[in-house]
Amino acid sequence: MDYLTRIRERGAGQERGVPSYLHDKIKGREFVERIGGPVPKLLATYTSADDIRLDELPDTFVLKPTFSSSSFGVMVLERKEDGYHDHLRHRDLTAEQIVAEQTELSEKTPRAKHEWIVEERIVDPQGNPVPDDYKFFTFQGEIGLIHRTIRDPKKNKHAFFDGNFEPIVDPEDRLIEVNTKIIERIVEPRPDNWKSMLNIAKRISVAVPSPFVRVDMYDTLSGPVFGEFTLVPGTFYYEDREKMHAPLSYRMGYLWVQAENQLR
Structure with a gap:
C-alpha cells in the first residue's frame, strides 16, 4: 500500500495505536528531552x-x-x-x-x-530570525523524504531531499509537483549540519512507537534542534500545495510496511 493511502487512513481514524499525544508541543519536546535530543530552551x-x-x-x-x-x-x-x-x-x-x-x-x-x-528564539547559521523548516518523513529509523521550507514574504521556497540528504532533482515532476502560484520549487545543496540532522531525526524516529512520524527540525547556529512531531502531515495530504506522485508514494509506503514489521 502506498504512503498517501496510509496517511489518509490515519487521518480518517482508521489506524490503531497512533501516539497522538505527541501532537501536543509540550509532550513532544518532553519526549525528545527524555531520549537526549536537542530542544530549544x-x-x-x-x-x-x-x-x-x-x-x-x-x-x-x-x-x-x-x-x-x-x-x-x-x-x-x-x-x-x-x-x-x-x-x-x-x-x-x-x-x-x-x-x-x-x-x-x-x-x-x-x-x-x-x-x-x-x-528562546533561535536563529539559523546565517543569522536569520526564522530558521528554515526541515521536515523528515521517518519510518522507524529510515528516512523516506526530507522537505525544506525556506520562508519568504513573497513566496516560500521548497526543496526536497532523499533519505541520504541528497537533493532531489526532478525537472519533470515525476516524484513531486508543487503549486507554483504559491510555492517556488528549488534545488538546494544539503546543509553543513546534514549528518547531525539525519542522525538526530533517525534516533527520534526509532523512539516513537509508530511506523511513521514526521520529525520537524531546525538548523541553528548552535546545531540542529527539534521543532515538533506531526503524525498526520498536511503536506501532500490535501494536494492543494504539493502533490506526491506514485513512484515516491509507493516507495514510502514500502518503508511504512517495513517499519510496521519492525514494531511487531
Missing part, C-alpha cells in the same frame, strides 16, 4: 491566554500554542519601542493584539487543553 508556560506576561519575557522569544498544529498561532516575536514585530508573518503587533489572537485561537478549539509555551 523553555522560558515560560501558560494555561490561559490572559496569563501571558509579555513584559516579563526577553526582547526576543517564540510564543507557541501547544494545542494547534504546524505554525498556526506561532509568533516569532521581537520587542520594539511601540510593541512587537512578528518575524514569522512580517507584521507589527501590540501586546493586546497578541493576547487577543491567542484567545481567538483557543476559542476555535473549546475542547482542547489550552496551554502556551515560550521558547
Whole structure:
C-alpha cells in the first residue's frame, strides 16, 4: 500500500495505536528531552491566554500554542519601542493584539487543553530570525523524504531531499509537483549540519512507537534542534500545495510496511 493511502487512513481514524499525544508541543519536546535530543530552551508556560506576561519575557522569544498544529498561532516575536514585530508573518503587533489572537485561537478549539509555551528564539547559521523548516518523513529509523521550507514574504521556497540528504532533482515532476502560484520549487545543496540532522531525526524516529512520524527540525547556529512531531502531515495530504506522485508514494509506503514489521 502506498504512503498517501496510509496517511489518509490515519487521518480518517482508521489506524490503531497512533501516539497522538505527541501532537501536543509540550509532550513532544518532553519526549525528545527524555531520549537526549536537542530542544530549544523553555522560558515560560501558560494555561490561559490572559496569563501571558509579555513584559516579563526577553526582547526576543517564540510564543507557541501547544494545542494547534504546524505554525498556526506561532509568533516569532521581537520587542520594539511601540510593541512587537512578528518575524514569522512580517507584521507589527501590540501586546493586546497578541493576547487577543491567542484567545481567538483557543476559542476555535473549546475542547482542547489550552496551554502556551515560550521558547528562546533561535536563529539559523546565517543569522536569520526564522530558521528554515526541515521536515523528515521517518519510518522507524529510515528516512523516506526530507522537505525544506525556506520562508519568504513573497513566496516560500521548497526543496526536497532523499533519505541520504541528497537533493532531489526532478525537472519533470515525476516524484513531486508543487503549486507554483504559491510555492517556488528549488534545488538546494544539503546543509553543513546534514549528518547531525539525519542522525538526530533517525534516533527520534526509532523512539516513537509508530511506523511513521514526521520529525520537524531546525538548523541553528548552535546545531540542529527539534521543532515538533506531526503524525498526520498536511503536506501532500490535501494536494492543494504539493502533490506526491506514485513512484515516491509507493516507495514510502514500502518503508511504512517495513517499519510496521519492525514494531511487531
